[in-house]
Amino acid sequence: MKDNLKDILSNLNPDIDQETLLLYLQGKLSAEKQHELEMQMLDSDFDIDAMEGLQSLSSTQNVSHLVEQLNRDLRKRTAQKKSRREKLRLKSDPWIWVTILITLLLIVVSYLIIHQFLKS
Template sequence: MNEHLKDIFVATGCPSQQQLLDYVQGKLTPEEQHEVEMHLADCELCSEALDGLSAFNDKEKLPALVREMKWDLLKKLHKKYRKSRRPENFNIYIAVIVLAIIFLVLALFWGYHFYTQPK
């Protein structure tokens, strides 16, 4: 994996999520707004994020929607990670273990049955 892309969520020169939300909602000072606009001219990722945020009609609900989308994404990633940790032949391993337990129980039962019978 490209080392530069690996740290996509670390602190960068990009505006914070809150700054982008405030920009869309028109809550920034003129200086802050200018600073964000200067960054948007050079950063394609932030520009696309701003386009996505601007597409929402009800700007006051944006923080809650963004928080909900983050949690949904984290849940999906966690679920995908859990699935990917399972070995490919997981079901075969379970079947072999169950069969071994059944054979062990039968062998113990059979041995006990022959051992306790009168001679």
């Protein structure tokens, strides 16, 4: 099986081994082990729904294809959001800071000169 399927299965329940989940999906576990695994998963509705969804797929090829498609879509959406964030982010050019600093210094010096001129 592909590692992508193992990645999805690892998010179900950290207490359950990935290989055990794969064997459960393939129906290669003994009845006792299946019952034990189902008892561990009863604590979480998400785990139960996820396993039912994976079992409802007709073959493991469909699961692998589905995982690849989901990963592609996720990468595409995150890349779009990242590019939007980059466009909105202000670019800090060092020349802008130098210009602002010089302008502020000129204002302060002008104020001091005018103040001294009016005082005398």
